Amino acid sequence: MFTIYGYNTFNPIKVLLTAEELGLDYDYVNVELGKGENKAPDYLARHPLGKVPALDHDGRVLVESGAICRYLANISDHRLYSADPLQAARIDAMVDTTVLHVGRWLAVYFWEEIICRTFFKREPNADAIEEAAGFLKNQLPYLDQVLGQGTYLCGEDVTIADTIAYAYFQIQEKTSINLAPYPNIQRWYGEFSERPSVTAVKQRLAQAGGLLQYP
Numbered sequence: 773m774f775t776i777y778g779y780n781t782f783n784p785i786k787v788l789l790t791a792e793e794l795g796l797d798y799d800y801v802n803v804e805l806g807k808g809e810n811k812a813p814d815y816l817a818r819h820p821l822g823k824v825p826a827l828d829h830d831g832r833v834l835v836e837s838g839a840i841c842r843y844l845a846n847i848s849d850h851r852l853y854s855a856d857p858l859q860a861a862r863i864d865a866m867v868d869t870t871v872l873h874v875g876r877w878l879a880v881y882f883w884e885e886i887i888c889r890t891f892f893k894r895e896p897n898a899d900a901i902e903e904a905a906g907f908l909k910n911q912l913p914y915l916d917q918v919l920g921q922g923t924y925l926c927g928e929d930v931t932i933a934d935t936i937a938y939a940y941f942q943i944q945e946k947t948s949i950n951l952a953p954y955p956n957i958q959r960w961y962g963e964f965s966e967r968p969s970v971t972a973v974k975q976r977l978a979q980a981g982g983l984l985q986y987p
């Protein structure tokens with residue numbers, strides 16, 4: 773039995789997309805960050821830092837979205853990942869590029885243009901957006917080049933690099949991120965958006981409700 777604790781934000785969405793792509797049967801529990809449910813004692817017992825996502829698999833609890841995605845893939849015959857250490861390292865490298873570089877800056881748009889507007893009722897910090905745009909201008913051409921050479925981020929098969937990256941790129945739907953200069957990223961994003969996993973995650977999040985209706 774799998775239970776995913778999450779919210780309508782990119783880190784939990786990485787796990788939800790991975791679970792859907794793997795065809796796993798799971799329960800989803802919305803942890804209402806806007807009401808501080810993530811800092812309640814029962815939730816802190818699950819995740820000491822009070823963050824989402826967390827996974828409960830038959831009473832065994834895991835935190836950190838990347839670790840959870842790898843775990844789910846590894847216990848599913850390594851689908852979306854690889855049993856081969858070299859290929860797994862290549863997928864890890866793409867995940868790290870996505871999370872530590874590109875995703876780190878896409879997340880600035882999410883924070884400034886969605887979270888601050890929704891919860892703090894303030895306009896985005898223009899300096900923060902400009903800094904993020906500057907880094908992305910250097911980093912996105914690389915992903916565009918990768919996606920010009922293969923259907924997905926690690927070749928011709930969907931991997932956790934795609935589910936994780938897609939969770940970040942969804943941010944562009946509701947922010948001023950401009951993907952117009954990157955036709956291959958746009959092609960990948962458009963095709964991935966048609967996958968049943970994306971529809972299923974949106975339905976789960978809508979059913980669960982929550983203060984933040986995104987995307």
Ligand SMILES: N[C@@H](CCC(=O)N[C@@H](CS)C(=O)NCC(=O)O)C(=O)O
Binds near residue numbers: 823
């Ligand atoms: N490195 C963590 C980051 C988790 C994280 O920061 N989650 C955010 C939502 S996307 C959160 O729980 N924020 C609430 C808080 O930090 O209080 C992961 O990948 O799981």
